[in-house]
Amino acid sequence: MSFDYDLFVIGGGSGGVRAGRLAAGTGAKVALAEEYRMGGTCVIRGCVPKKLMVYASSYSEAFEDAKGYGWTVGDSSFDWSKLIAAKDKEITRLEAIYGKNLGAAGAEQFDARAELVDAHTVKLSTGQTFTAKHILVAVGGTPFVPNIEGKEHIISSNEIFDLKEQPKRFLVVGGGYIACEFACIMNGLGSKVTQFYRSEQILRGFDNEVRDFVAEEMRGKGIDLRVNTDVKSIEKTTDGLKVTVSDGSELIVDQVMYATGRIPNTHGLGLENAGVEIGRKGEIIVDGYSQTNIPSIYAVGDVTDRVQLTPVAIREGAAFVDTVFHGNPSQADHDLIPTAVFTQPEIGTVGMGEEEARASEEIEVYKSAFRPMAHILAGKSERMLMKLIISKATRKVLGCHIVGHAAGEMIQMAGIAVKMGATKEDFDRTMAVHPTAAEELVTMKTPVAS
Template structure:
């Protein structure tokens, strides 16, 4: 059978673009469709604009510290009207780079929504049908908003970058990394922030001790973090958005943002209709080689809901090309993937959490837990309470470092480096043999000598 293309990619994010580019370089005839903007969630409405806002939100503390160190420095109010157009200009620049990547690699790009008609055919929103030997779904995820009365008046992480003006006050609903990051960001920009989370501790699924340290830091900075709290209804009034909590209390905010997680973007794509198996949240179910239940259709990235991180999507896209176009079956390694949460302070993490170590200890033997907490020198000198928290989890018998969790300024940078020895299977003694770099915060990683406690001992 003759096809229009060897590969048709649905989704112009990091995973889809990488797969398209590399497959084309291998001689495949490739096309890609994106219904919104090239670059996907990470570039357009995720990692990049968020990190720019993280940077912006930190300068007030830096000016405070500068004063304490003897500099004549002052800072006024944050000007969203100055920052916003520069941020969007940067996003435009990056989108242009993504488009040029496709063009320079002979990938035909369609600015249209694509839906799957059958195992080898996609239908574009323009009405055009296109056939391909292989179809790769890389549509990512979309924010989830609960069915709450008045939810139509709220925003999500998609829209927070598009606001015409910065609100004076905001309620952020949710306790995951998106909600917690934006609570810190908006507070740092001068917005009065309240955060509702219905659970007992934010950052569920992460190491609980580390999450507790972050929650305490957020509250000490002035964020009104309310645990065990949720929204019952929202009413738009002349004064703002009146939020009634489930405990009956009411409060008015200028804006309400839901950061209650993301779901795979598979709705209305025709996947189930052609026989692609989907999971409970609509995620595309794939095997170790990213192949779906329909042999010609593959999926990578957040749409599969495996590990929802941009670098993972890129690796999945590369492995897909190795498997399909280079005859080199390559499963994706999802073990010991380091990640960062850009709260204030930052959180870097890789490997087992202390909670996961309980199950590990039941089958593999005791796990030693090493922790340290101390005041950071730089901010401590300036009179700011900015405590550092570090944790290592170690297999007591094999001595392998199973997990590393860091809460500190620059944790995202440090966990990238710490992730290397953990991935290599370094032992606690390997850490200990490494000489400390003094005076640094990171030296504590190699100076923790006695476990604070043992799990399963």
């Protein structure tokens, strides 16, 4: 049977574009359809614009810190519209690069929505229908917002980047990394920030000490972080949005943002037409090679709900091409993935938290909490945390956790060592770089009492 394309990719995000580019580079005939903007969640409404806003929000503290170092700093003010315009310009530039690189590789691009018709056929919103030997679904995820009274007044992490005005009173609902990052961003930009989380502590899944440490520092920066707290209803009034809280109290804010998780973006994709198996949350079920139960259909990235990170989607896309177009069966390695959370203070983590490690074997814990040099003349009380989780049996570093400035940069390097199986003694043998905060990783000599 002849097909219109060797590969048809649905979704122009990081995973889909990487797979399309690499497959086209093998000489395969490739097409990709994207219904919104090239770049996907990461470039358009995720990692990239978020990090730009993180940078913007850090200047308020930098101006204050400068005084301790002898600088005379005049009155400062922040213009939301200028930041959004600069952000939009950069996103447009990156979007164009994605499209240009895909085209340069020889892939054809359709600015249209694509849905599955059967195991080898896709139909576009333009009315066009194409057949393909292989179909790759890479449509990512979408924010989940619970069905509460007043839901129509809520924004998600999609809309926050396009607000015309800065909300002066801002409520974030959620306790994951997106909620915590935006609480810190808006606080740094000068909004009065309240954050609700319905469970006992933010950042579920991270090391408990890291969770407690970050929560304490966030409160120290002025964020009104309330745990075991949820929203009952939201009502629009002349003074703003009236939020009725689970404890019976009320709160008036200008904007409510829900960051209560993301779900696979599979609704209306036509998966049932092709017989593709999906899971409880709508995720596409795949094997280690990203293949679905239908041999011709594969899926990568957040739509599979494996690990929701951009670099993971990119690796999965590359492994798919190795498997299908190079005849070299390959699986993306989802073990020991370094991760950064751009809260203020920042988190960098790789491997097991203390609780998970203790449940699996006997461990030693090394940690150091200290006020870094940069904060001393600035007169800041903010601390850093460094923590290593060590296997008693093998001496391997099972987990490395950093909270503080540049934690994301540090964990990328530490992640290489942990991935290689470095031991505590390997860390100890490494000469410290002085004076840096990172030297604490190689100078912690005594384990804490268990």
